[in-house]
C-alpha cells in the first residue's frame with residue numbers, strides 16, 4: 378500500500394506572549410513539571426522567569442534541570458533521566474534552542490522506556506515518553522515539532538540521530554518575543570539551519586504533497602526575513618516570520634527528510650564542534666550545486682518562493698539561478714564562508730566523508746554520491 382502520513386504536535390500555539398500559556402497547557406498533563414533548559418541563556422533573557430510565573434499561577438510543582446550544554450551528550454541525558462525518576466515527573470517543559478529540546482526528548486523517552494540512550498540509535502522505543510511542552514528560544518531547529526533528537530556520544534565521537542514519532546512534543550509554544558535577544562551570529566546560524574531543512578525537505582526523495590506545502594512556504598518566509606532578523610534583532614515582524622518559517626520547515630522535514638547537507642554537517646559537529654546551523658550554512662550552496670541536475674525541476678518552485686522571476690527561462694537557467702539566490706541568502710547573514718575559518722583542518726575529510734555516506738539522509742538525497750565526491754565537496758568549501 379502506498380500512502381503518506383503527516384505527523385505533528387497535538388497543539389501548536391504561535392504568537393506574541395504565548396509563553397504565558399505554558400502553565401495552562403501543562404496542568405492538563407499532571408502536577409509535577411521538569412523544566413529542561415541551558416545553564417544561562419533562558420535565565421538571562423527572562424524566558425525562564427516567564428515560564429516559572431506561568432507554572433506558579435497554575436499551582437504546579439516544578440524542578441529546574443539546567444545542565445544542558447550545546448550539542449547535549451549522552452551523559453547529560455543520563456543525568457536528566459535520574460532527575461526525572463527521583464522527582465516523579467508528569468510533564469517536561471523544554472525551554473531553549475535545539476539542544477535543550479533534543480535533550481528533553483531523549484530524557485523523556487529513556488525515563489519511560491528504561492535502558493540507556495546509546496541503545497536508542499537502533500532500537501525503537503515502544504512506550505510514550507513523558508509528555509513534552511516545547512518552547513523554543515531560537516528560530517531554527519524546528520525541534521519543537523519534529524520526531525528527531527540528536528545526542529552526542531562523546532566516547533564514539535559521533536552524533537546519534539534518534540528518530541521516532543514518539544519523540545514529537547505534545548505541545549509546541551512559539552513566542553517570537555523569546556527570540557528578540559538572540560545575537561546576530563546565532564540568528565544567522567539557526568536561520569540557515571531552518572532554510573536547509575526547508576530546501577532539503579522539498580528535494581528529498583521522501584518528500585510528499587503535504588510536506589511540500591510547508592517546505593515552500595518556509596523557503597519563502599525564511600529567504601525574505603533572515604537577513605532582516607540578523608541585521609535588526611528587534612524587528613519583531615521579521616522575528617515572527619522566522620519563527621513561523623522555521624516551524625513550517627520543521628513540519629516539512631520531519632514528515633519528509635533532510636538530505637546530504639545534514640549527512641555532511643553532522644561529522645563537522647562531531648569532529649570539530651562546528652555548530653549545526655553554521656555547518657549546514659557552509660555546505661548548503663555547494664551541495665545544492667552537486668544536486669542541481671538531479672532535481673532541476675524542483676528548483677523552479679524554490680526559485681519562485683525566493684521571489685525570483687522564472688518566466689521565460691529554461692529549467693537549466695532557473696536551476697543555476699536558484700543556487701545563486703541560495704548562496705546570496707547565506708552571504709547576507711555574514712557567517713564565515715570557509716571551513717578553515719571555523720577551526721576545521723583537512724586531516725579528517727576522508728573519515729567525515731565515510732561517516733556521511735552511511736547516513737540515512739544520504740540515501741534520501743536526490744543524487745547518490747560517492748565518498749570521493751563528498752571529500753571533494755569538503756575540499757571546495759575548505
Ligand SMILES: [Fe+2]
Nearest residue numbers: 518570574653
Ligand atoms: Fe538541522
